[in-house]
Each structure stands twice: as structure tokens, then as C-alpha cells.
Amino acid sequence: xxxxxxxxxxxxxxxxxxxxxxxxxxxxxxxxxxxxxxxxxxxxxxxxxxxxxxxxxxxxxxxxxxxxxxxxxxxxxxxxxxxxxxxxxxxxxxxxxxxxxxxxxxxxxxxxxxxxxxxxxxxxxxxxxxxxxxxxxxxxxxxxxxxxxxxxxxxxxxxxxxxxxxxxxxxxxxxxxxxxxxxxxxxxxxxxxxxxxxxxxxxxxxxxxxxxxxxxxxxxxxxxxxxxxxxxxxxxxxxxxxxxxxxxxxxxxxxxxxxxxxxxxxxxxxxxxxxxxxxxxxxxxxxxxxxxxxxxxxxxxxxxxxxxxxxxxxxxxxxxxxxxxxxxxxxxxxxxxxxxxxxxxxxxxxxxxxxxxxxxxxxxxxxxxxxxxxxxxxxxxxxxxxxxxxxxxxxxxxxxxxxxxxxxxxxxxxxxxxxxxxxxxxxxxxxxxxxxxxxxxxxxxxxxxxxxxxxxxxxxxxxxxxxxxxxxxxxxxxx
Amino acid sequence: xxxxxxxxxxxxxxxxxxxxxxxxxxxxxxxxxxxxxxxxxxxxxxxxxxxxxxxxxxxxxxxxxxxxxxxxxxxxxxxxxxxxxxxxxxxxxxxxxxxxxxxxxxxxxxxxxxxxxxxxxxxxxxxxxxxxxxxxxxxxxxxxxxxxxxxxxxxxxxxxxxxxxxxxxxxxxxxxxxxxxxxxxxxxxxxxxxxxxxxxxxxxxxxxxxxxxxxxxxxxxxxxxxxxxxxxxxxxxxxxxxxxxxxxxxxxxxxxxxxxxxxxxxxxxxxxxxxxxxxxxxxxxxxxxxxxxxxxxxxxxxxxxxxxxxxxxxxxxxxxxxxxxxxxxxxxxxxxxxxxxxxxxxxxxxxxxxxxxxxxxxxxxxxxxxxxxxxxxxxxxxxxxxxxxxxxxxxxxxxxxxxxxxxxxxxxxxxxxxxxxxxxxxxxxxxxxxxxxxxxxxxxxxxxxxxxxxxxxxxxxxxxxxxxxxxxxxxxxxxxxxxx
Numbered sequence: 020x021x022x023x024x025x026x027x028x029x030x031x032x033x034x035x036x037x038x039x040x041x042x043x044x045x046x047x048x049x050x051x052x053x054x055x056x057x058x059x060x061x062x063x064x065x066x067x068x069x070x071x072x073x074x075x076x077x078x079x080x081x082x083x084x085x086x087x088x089x090x091x092x093x094x095x096x097x098x099x100x101x102x103x104x105x106x107x108x109x110x111x112x113x114x115x116x117x118x119x120x121x122x123x124x125x126x127x128x129x130x131x132x133x134x135x136x137x138x139x140x141x142x143x144x145x146x147x148x149x150x151x152x153x154x155x156x157x158x159x160x161x162x163x164x165x166x167x168x169x170x171x172x173x174x175x176x177x178x179x180x181x182x183x184x185x186x187x188x189x190x191x192x193x194x195x196x197x198x199x200x201x202x203x204x205x206x207x208x209x210x211x212x213x214x215x216x217x218x219x220x221x222x223x224x225x226x227x228x229x230x231x232x233x234x235x236x237x238x239x240x241x242x243x244x245x246x247x248x249x250x251x252x253x254x255x256x257x258x259x260x261x262x263x264x265x266x267x268x269x270x271x272x273x274x275x276x277x278x279x280x281x282x283x284x285x286x287x288x289x290x291x292x293x294x295x296x297x298x299x300x301x302x303x304x305x306x307x308x309x310x311x312x313x314x315x316x317x318x319x320x321x322x323x324x325x326x327x328x329x330x331x332x333x334x335x336x337x338x339x340x341x342x343x344x345x346x347x348x349x350x351x352x353x354x355x356x357x358x359x360x361x362x363x364x365x366x367x368x369x370x371x372x373x374x375x376x377x378x379x380x381x382x383x384x385x386x387x388x389x390x391x392x393x394x395x396x397x398x399x400x401x402x403x404x405x406x407x408x409x410x411x412x413x414x415x416x417x418x419x420x421x422x423x424x425x426x427x428x429x430x431x432x433x434x435x436x437x438x439x440x441x442x443x444x445x446x447x448x449x450x451x452x453x454x455x456x457x458x459x460x461x462x463x464x465x466x467x468x469x470x471x472x473x474x475x476x477x478x479x480x481x482x483x484x485x486x487x488x489x490x491x492x493x494x495x496x497x498x
Numbered sequence: 499x500x501x502x503x504x505x506x507x508x509x510x511x512x513x514x515x516x517x518x519x520x521x522x523x524x525x526x527x528x529x530x531x532x533x534x535x536x537x538x539x540x541x542x543x544x545x546x547x548x549x550x551x552x553x554x555x556x557x558x559x560x561x562x563x564x565x566x567x568x569x570x571x572x573x574x575x576x577x578x579x580x581x582x583x584x585x586x587x588x589x590x591x592x593x594x595x596x597x598x599x600x601x602x603x604x605x606x607x608x609x610x611x612x613x614x615x616x617x618x619x620x621x622x623x624x625x626x627x628x629x630x631x632x633x634x635x636x637x638x639x640x641x642x643x644x645x646x647x648x649x650x651x652x653x654x655x656x657x658x659x660x661x662x663x664x665x666x667x668x669x670x671x672x673x674x675x676x677x678x679x680x681x682x683x684x685x686x687x688x689x690x691x692x693x694x695x696x697x698x699x700x701x702x703x704x705x706x707x708x709x710x711x712x713x714x715x716x717x718x719x720x721x722x723x724x725x726x727x728x729x730x731x732x733x734x735x736x737x738x739x740x741x742x743x744x745x746x747x748x749x750x751x752x753x754x755x756x757x758x759x760x761x762x763x764x765x766x767x768x769x770x771x772x773x774x775x776x777x778x779x780x781x782x783x784x785x786x787x788x789x790x791x792x793x794x795x796x797x798x799x800x801x802x803x804x805x806x807x808x809x810x811x812x813x814x815x816x817x818x819x820x821x822x823x824x825x826x827x828x829x830x831x832x833x834x835x836x837x838x839x840x841x842x843x844x845x846x847x848x849x850x851x852x853x854x855x856x857x858x859x860x861x862x863x864x865x866x867x868x869x870x871x872x873x874x875x876x877x878x879x880x881x882x883x884x885x886x887x888x889x890x891x892x893x894x895x896x897x898x899x900x901x902x903x904x905x906x907x908x909x910x911x912x913x914x915x916x917x918x919x920x921x922x923x924x925x926x927x928x929x930x931x932x933x934x935x936x937x938x939x940x941x942x943x944x945x946x947x948x949x950x951x952x953x954x955x956x957x958x959x960x961x962x963x964x965x966x967x968x969x970x971x972x973x974x975x976x977x978x979x980x981x982x
Binding site for chain 1: 563628633636642653657658662665669670673
């Protein structure tokens with residue numbers, strides 16, 4: 020695990036240093052970044068194997084066992100964020116041509132990725148907070164990269180305030196946990212939960228709610244979603260992809276591992292009024308809010324942001340069914356959703372670099388840039404959950420989890436929402452394929468973006484036709 | 499059989515990039531090969547030997563797909579085999595017909611046609627609920643682009659409306675499938691397993707109510723039909739043929755396979771609901787068609803009217819015990835309707851090209867101006883209204899008979915073919931038999947187009963003479979399942 024972190028951190032430090040020392044090779048930051056991400060990715064299976072096979076005493080004396088625990092869930096989340104980071108790294112290549120901040124951009128991207136990986140594999144609450152900040156602070160800087168653009172500044176400030184709010188929630192939750200259990204370690208917490216007196220249990224419930232509130236800011240769950248559309252509108256599209264496909268995913272990782280599985284399921288499996296119902300209602304509100312708001316948007320990043328809020332609502336189903344009979348389907352569905360959604364949404368945001376940010380830019384795109392139109396439409400239909408694309412399978416598993424967990428109403432709400440969502444997705448597809456172009460001439464087609472979109476297209480279709488390897492992998496390693 | 503057109507679709511697109519003509523002919527030859535395969539498959543059902551029981555499927559194939567949860571399980575029986583044959587033949591005809599109509603973006607068009615064929619055959623052949631849903635939804639995407647790219651002036655609205663209506667309906671169906679999975683002891687999506695296991699009555703009612711929405715939108719039944727006239731009118735004629743000939747049949751097949759066969763108890767209990775809905779749909783389609791000025795809209799509403807027969811026949815047959823008339827009549831009706839309506843829709847395109855309009859009131863004197871088109875229009879209309887020289891007469895007769903067996907009051911249904919004949923004849927009287935409109939300049943159809951249109955009518959005549967060719971597998975199916 021430490022080696023993996025070092026694989027990412029050392030290039031993160033070296034890239035800006037070397038370029039400050041005068042290394043001016045044109046493509047050097049992105050090549051090093053992608054290589055580092057790739058190396059980290061191939062290490063992950065070994066990290067997982069060693070952490071499964073090793074007992075509490077690690078074979079490496081410096082292995083920080085009390086701070087990190089890398090399990091199957093962490094594995095899926097880490098693979099996902101590294102994949103998204105790679106897509107972002109490749110697609111930003113031509114964006115920062117000649118920009119003096121380019122090395123810094125890639126360095127920040129690497130550190131944000133480290134933060135996300137740590138968030139999804141933490142075993143200590145204070146360490147969770149530190150990783151959370153390691154993920155957030157570079158993201159804020161990435162959003163504000165367009166220094167002179169007032170919109171980007173607004174986006175960054177809004178993002179900063181929301182992030183501060185989220186950290187405050189989390190910190191308050193941690194302090195209550197510490198007050199009850201006397202430790203911030205999740206191992207200690209887990210063993211002391213069972214013997215808690217009822218008065219302590221209610222405080223734990225309150226602090227869990229605070230933690231979930233803090234995570235919800237990153238997950239963009241209504242009512243903590245307000246920053247997302249503004250931030251994504253102001254940021255560079257690839258940064259938007261990182262936020263919507265990366266840090267949101269990390270928020271889900273924290274919520275799933277810490278709040279839901281560790282505390283709620285193990286100690287409060289049956290408590291009245293049930294927290295499953297509360298999460299289910301939040302899920303239903305979030306998806307409805309996101310979808311209805313997306314219907315009226317005029318700007319593409321905002322529309323995608325609202326659709327990403329709605330998607331967070333679907334993913335919440337996976338959290339809400341934990342502890343019920345549908346837990347396994349819910350967990351498989353959630354992890355599958357995380358992986359498929361992150362690539363799809365990342366590709367959709369990255370496409371905006373080659374498309375433009377207004378709905379009018381979409382008009383007649385098929386005539387101007389057929390490959391982009393096809394790639395964008397495929398990612399939209401995958402987000403809508405239309406077979407034969409991969410979004411269908413992850414949704415199917417989540418809905419099965421909801422029905423089996425006794426929340427058929429939630430599945431029905433999600434199905435109705437899918438129909439609403441198809442309303443705006445098909446409207447976008449209509450604009451791209453059926454309308455005449457409003458402006459002559461295609462937008463600039465960046466080859467790096469095309470490469471990423473092409474990869475996502477193949478990924479979406481292939482995993483849509485044959486998702487079995489991923490499903491088997493998830494059922495094998497998920498606890 | 500499913501993979502051939504799917505892979506063929508890619509090949510067609512690539513061929514089209516090299517030469518447009520290559521795409522056309524490659525697509526046509528794929529459909530012809532597919533048709534040969536369909537005949538072979540049909541023959542194996544036709545000659546299948548008993549003992550026939552519930553869930554007797556031939557040519558079964560089963561491979562694990564998503565573990566054992568969702569398997570790629572396909573197979574055909576006396577219900578699906580005729581419909582697959584119909585699908586493949588009609589797609590071959592529509593592909594051929596596109597040579598006359600489509601001049602734009604041909605390689606994409608023919609490639610999408612192949613994908614549509616794959617998904618349509620998949621719908622009829624799948625024996626796993628999720629696989630069924632997968633194909634069912636996947637067929638929407640090519641249709642969406644067909645209507646939106648190659649459609650008429652109002653194509654954008656029509657395509658989005660089509661997609662949203664059918665998608666919403668299918669989501670209700672999916673919920674029904676999920677309930678079925680979790681509430682039955684077998685916990686399976688496999689149709690054969692479900693058919694052989696008893697499903698509790700209350701679950702049958704709940705699930706059939708949900709699937710009713712899904713199939714009802716497709717078929718379509720009366721309050722859920724509003725997407726249909728828009729989609730059919732805006733689509734180019736070969737695509738209207740596919741919409742009316744195949745897509746609607748998916749709804750009919752769904753009703754027969756799930757609401758009738760799988761949810762037998764609920765169907766017997768609530769047959770009157772289906773019969774009432776079918777009857778309303780028939781009357782609605784017929785009466786509204788009466789006042790249409792647009793020829794193509796009139797034909798589209800004829801589809802609504804004819805699909806009502808399917809519901810009426812199937813469920814009246816089940817409730818009254820006259821399954822051999824009712825259910826077989828329903829399948830027969832679907833088959834006949836596909837070809838009759840296909841000819842009528844292709845004529846819509848030819849009339850538009852020949853006369854410049856589809857407005858019935860503006861066209862006149864086709865008898866003298868364009869005699870070939872006039873003759874073909876008369877023949878196709880006769881097939882559409884169920885005149886005794888075509889097998890559509892037989893199927894309508896069977897359906898009405900089973901309706902009357904169910905309840906004497908259902909004689910009112912006989913009015914529907916009457917109304918249909920009335921508006922068809924009135925249309926003919928105004929367009930073909932009337933005087934020429936002054937200043938009109940019409941072009942007749944070519945010989946090739948006459949031969950082409952006749953191909954639609956040939957199966958109808960063959961089946962009038964020898965209906966057993968189609969009905970004997972269906973008969974085996976109904977006897978085995980419903981004991982008629």
C-alpha cells in the first residue's frame with residue numbers, strides 16, 4: 020500500500036520540481052503522470068492479495084495497520100478513481116498547452132488521486148479527515164486554475180465553502196465518536212460498539228448522521244448538492260470529470276465503509292425509526308430533484324451536474340438496502356454502478372472540451388463531429404440505463420436489491436425517475452443527431468479527448484454486452 | 499440467428515463506408531440468409547413431435563451470462579416461431595423497399611436495420627426475462643434514430659415521444675419482472691422454470707397489471723396509444739412497416755406469452771378487462787381512422803384497430819374455452835396484419851412520391867392517372883379490411899367467433915370490420931375511383947414496385963388456401979398449454 024502511494028506521490032513531487040529546474044520537454048508531465056497511475060493500478064491486485072492473506076501483523080514492519088485497511092471495497096473504489104484520473108490526465112494534455120501551470124496541474128491531480136485512494140481505504144477517523152482534505156484541497160486548486168475567469172473563481176469559492184462545511188460536519192462527528200469510545204481507530208470503534216450502553220448508542224447515531232452529512236456534500240446528496248452545478252460549470256471540463264467521477268465516488272466509499280457498514284449495519288441493524296428508510300427517502304428525493312432540475316438546464320455542464328446528482332440518488336439505494344435482505348444485490352449494484360458511472364460520467368464531461376458548453380453547441384453535432392456525437396450519445400444512454408449499455412446492469416442490480424430489501428417503492432420511484440431522465444437525455448440526443456447545426460464549422464477536435472472518449476465508448480459497450488467478469492470480481496472480493 | 503444480423507450490421511456499416519451500394523445489397527443478402535434460417539427454424543417447430551407439454555421449446559440454447567442469474571437462454575415454440583418468421587420476412591421486404599425510399603446516410607441506415615432485426619428476433623426467442631427486457635429495450639435505440647434521422651417534418655417530436663412512451667411502459671414491465679423474481683419460491687428469471695412452477699394468484703394479478711402497461715404501450719391499447727400515429731406518420735415508409743409489422747407484435751407477443759400464458763389464473767379471472775380494452779381499442783382505432791384526411795395516419799390507426807383484435811381474440815378465447823379459435827386467431831391476425839399493413843404503408847410512400855401529397859381529399863382519379871398504383875391500392879386495402887380473398891379475413895373471423903362464444907353481446911365487434919371496410923372503401927372511392935383533379939400531375943409506380951408490393955400479398959393468399967401451414971404449430975402450442 021505504501022509503495023502504491025509512493026508511486027503516485029514521488030512523481031507528484033518530482034514533476035513540478037524538475038520543470039522548475041528547467042526541464043521543458045513538452046509532454047513530460049502527462050506522460051509521467053499516466054505512467055505513475057498505470058503503475059499504481061497494476062499494484063492494486065497485489066496490495067489486495069497481501070492485505071487479505073496477511074493477518075494483523077504485517078510482513079512489513081512499517082505497514083500502517085492501524086491507519087489503513089485495504090479490502091475488496093477499497094479495491095473497486097481505488098481502481099475506479101485511478102481509471103478516472105488516467106482519463107482526466109490524458110484528456111487534459113492539449114488543454115494546458117503552453118500553460119506554465121501544467122506541471123502543477125498534474126502534480127495536484129496525482130495528490131487528489133492519492134487522497135481518494137486513502138479515503139476509500141482508511142481505518143482511522145483522523146486519518147480519514149486528513150485524506151479527505153488531501154483529496155479536497157488539490158481539487159479546489161484545480162477548479163480555480165482559470166485564475167482570471169470570474170466564473171471559475173466563483174466556482175472555486177463555492178466549492179471551498181462547501182468543502183469547509185463538509186469537513187466541519189465530519190470533524191464534529193469524529194469528536195463525538197472519540198468522546199464515546201476514547202479512540203479514533205475504527206478497529207477500536209468496531210469492538211466497542213457492541214458493548215455500548217443505550218445512551219452512548221444514541222450519540223453514535225448522531226455522530227454517524229454528522230459523518231454522513233459531511234460525506235453527502237461530496238456525494239452531492241440533496242440538500243448538500245447546491246455547490247455542484249456552479250462548480251462544474253466554472254471548472255475546466257476534465258476537472259469536472261474528476262469531481263463528478265472521482266471525489267464523489269470517494270465520498271461514497273467513505274459513506275459505505277465507515278458510516279453504513281461499520282456502524283449502522285453492525286450496531287443498528289434494526290433500530291426504529293429505521294435508518295434504511297431515512298436513506299431511502301434521501302435517495303428518492305435526490306434522484307427526483309436532480310432529474311427534474313436537469314430538465315430545465317440550458318448549459319451542458321450544469322445539466323450533467325444535475326444528472327450526476329440524480330445518479331447519486333440511485334447509488335444511495337445501494338447504501339439504503341444494507342442490513343436488509345437485499346444487501347448483497349445492493350452492494351454489488353453499488354460497486355458496479357461506481358465503476359461504470361465514473362467512466363461514463365467522466366467521458367461525458369471530458370467530451371465537453373470537444374463539444375462546447377451550451378446546448379446550442381450540440382445542434383447538428385453528428386454532422387460536424389460524428390465520432391464525438393456518437394461517444395457522447397452512448398455515454399448519455401448508458402447513464403439513462405438503456406440496454407445494451409453497461410448502465411443497465413448496475414441499475415438492474417440496485418433495483419433488485421431494493422425490491423428484495425422490501426423497498427419496492429424505492430425501486431418504483433427509481434424507475435419513474437429513469438423515465439424522466441431519459442426525457443433530457445433523449446432531448447440531447449435529438450439535438451445532436453436530428454437538428455441542423457446552428458453554426459458552421461466543427462469545434463476544434465482535440466485528439467487526446469477523442470482517444471479518451473473512444474476508450475470509454477468501447478468500455479461502455481463491451482461491459483454492457485458482457486458485464487459478467489466485473490460482477491464476478493465484485494462478488495468474489497466484496498465482504 | 500440473433501448474432502448474424504448483429505455482426506452483419508457492423509459489416510454493413512463498414513461496407514457502406516467503401517461503397518453505398520455494397521451496404522444495400524449486403525443488408526438485403528443478410529436478411530435473405532436470415533430468412534432461410536427462419537424457415538429452417540420454423541420447419542423444426544412445424545415437424546416437432548410430442549409429447550407437447552407446457553413450455554415445449556425447440557432449438558433451445560442456454561449459456562450462463564451473468565452467472566446463473568441471467569442466462570442467455572433462447573428457444574422457440576409454436577407461438578414464437580410464426581412471429582420470428584414474420585419478423586425476418588418483413589425485414590427482408592422492408593430492406594428491399596428501402597431501395598426505393600432511402601437516399602441519405604445509407605450505410606448507417608442499413609446497419610441500424612440489421613441491429614433492429616437482431617433485437618426483434620431476440621425478443622421473440624428469449625426465454626429469460628432479463629434477456630427479453632434487454633432485447634426489448636435495445637430495439638428502441640435503432641427505432642429512435644430511424645424516426646429521428648430519416649423521418650418526416652415532425653420527426654424530432656415523434657421520435658422523442660416514441661422513445662419516452664415505450665420506455666416508460668417497459669420500466670413498469672421491468673418492475674413486474676423483479677417482483678416475479680423475488681416473490682416466487684424458485685427465484686429465477688428463467689421463463690421455462692417460471693412456466694413450470696405455480697405462481698400465486700395475487701402475484702399473477704400484480705405482475706400482469708405491471709406488464710400490461712409495458713405491453714399495452716407497445717401494442718398499443720387505447721389510452722396508451724398516442725405515440726403511435728405520430729411515430730408511424732413521421733417514419734419513412736419502410737420503417738413504418740417495421741413499426742407496425744414487428745414492433746407492435748412485440749407487444750402482442752408479450753401479452754400472449756406473459757399475460758396469457760404465464761399469468762393464466764389472473765388472465766382467466768380478469769379476461770373481461772382485456773376484452774373490454776381490446777374492444778375499445780378496436781372501435782377507437784376504426785372510428786378515428788374514419789375521419790382522417792392523411793392516408794398514412796389512417797393506415798396507422800388501422801393498426802391500432804387491428805391490434806385490438808389480438809387482445810379480444812386471445813383473452814375471449816381463454817375465457818370461453820374456444821382457445822383454438824381465439825388464441826390461434828390472435829396469432830394469425832398478427833401475422834396477417836404485418837403483411838397487409840406493410841403493403842399499405844409502402845403504398846403511402848409511393849403515393850407521396852407519385853402525387854406529391856398524402857391528403858386523401860386532394861388525390862383523385864388514380865384509376866385513370868396511375869392505374870398500376872390504383873390496382874395495388876385496391877388490393878392492399880382489401881387485404882387490410884379483411885376481404886375474403888385474403889387470409890386476414892380468416893383471422894378476423896376466428897377472433898370474432900371466439901368473442902361471440904365468450905358473450906353473445908360481443909356481436910358488436912362485428913361492426914369494427916364493417917367500419918374498417920367503410921373507411922377503406924371511402925378512401926378508395928375518393929382517391930382511385932373519383933374523377934381526376936384538374937391540374938394534377940401524377941407519376942405511376944414502376945413494374946418493380948408492383949412485383950415488390952405483390953410480395954406482401956402472396957403470403958396472405960397462400961395462407962387463405964392453406965392456413966394450416968401457419969396454424970398447425972400454433973395449434974400444438976395452444977392445445978399443449980391450454981388444453982383446448
